[in-house]
Amino acid sequence: MSHETKLPEAPASAEQTADPVVENVRAALLAAGLPDTVIVVPDSVATAATAAAVLGCDVGAIANSLIFECGGEPLLILASGAAKVDVKLVARLHGLPKITRATPDFVLRHAGQAVGGVAPLGHPAPIRTFLDTDLAQFPVLWAGAGSHQAMLSASYGELLEKTRATETPVR
Numbered sequence: 001m002s003h004e005t006k007l008p009e010a011p012a013s014a015e016q017t018a019d020p021v022v023e024n025v026r027a028a029l030l031a032a033g034l035p036d037t038v039i040v041v042p043d044s045v046a047t048a049a050t051a052a053a054v055l056g057c058d059v060g061a062i063a064n065s066l067i068f069e070c071g072g073e074p075l076l077i078l079a080s081g082a083a084k085v086d087v088k089l090v091a092r093l094h095g096l097p098k099i100t101r102a103t104p105d106f107v108l109r110h111a112g113q114a115v116g117g118v119a120p121l122g123h124p125a126p127i128r129t130f131l132d133t134d135l136a137q138f139p140v141l142w143a144g145a146g147s148h149q150a151m152l153s154a155s156y157g158e159l160l161e162k163t164r165a166t167e168t169p170v171r
Contacts, residue, residue: 021113021122021146028122029152032162037153038145046116046148048081055151058082061138063159065118067107067127071097074110076127077170078120078143078159080134085170090130093168117147120154120163131156131165 019040026038045051048062055062062081067074070091079085087099104115112124120129120143135141136156143159145152159165 019147019150021117022150024112025119025122025146025150025152028119032121034154034158034162038150039152040147040150042149044116044148045144045151051142051151052081055142057140057142058138060134061141063120063132063135063141063143065111065120065144067102067111067115067118068099069102069106070099070128074102074106074127075099076111076118076120076129076163077132078129078135078163078165079132079170083132083134083171085132090168090170094130094166113144113146114148117144117150119143119145119152120159122146126164129163129165130168130170131160131163132170133167134170135159136167 060082
């Protein structure tokens with residue numbers, strides 16, 4: 001599949017959804033100085049494969065927002081949809097204690113968003129974030145926007161800067 005992405009039409013930023021979590025992500029984008037690129041689609045885009053199919057992009061251009069638990073604190077890894085995160089590698093590279101899969105309740109508590117719709121920003125408090133270097137090859141990245149039916153687009157540089165992420169290989 002080509003690395004070029006056919007972008008669905010983004011709504012006008014004045015368009016509102018019924019979902020307050022998605023609206024919070026929209027507000028976080030604007031507060032970060034980014035355009036409102038949130039789109040809401042009729043079907044679930046809770047997995048990288050379904051999101052890529054709906055958006056017509058390479059699965060590698062999906063930036064999965066994965067919340068892990070590390071030393072009792074949340075850790076957000078923005079990983080390519082084509083990657084399986086090697087948490088031992090990430091911990092070793094960054095001198096971290098054991099990284100484990102977070103429970104859905106832990107994710108909701110720290111991200112304010114449910115598993116499958118977690119956005120890279122718009123959380124109740126800042127979360128330490130790592131950005132998968134594999135994502136740098138795509139000019140447009142797509143990430144969850146707070147629900148199973150909402151996605152946002154941004155560049156690698158925008159995600160790096162606005163999430164204050166640390167670049168890292170994840171596999």
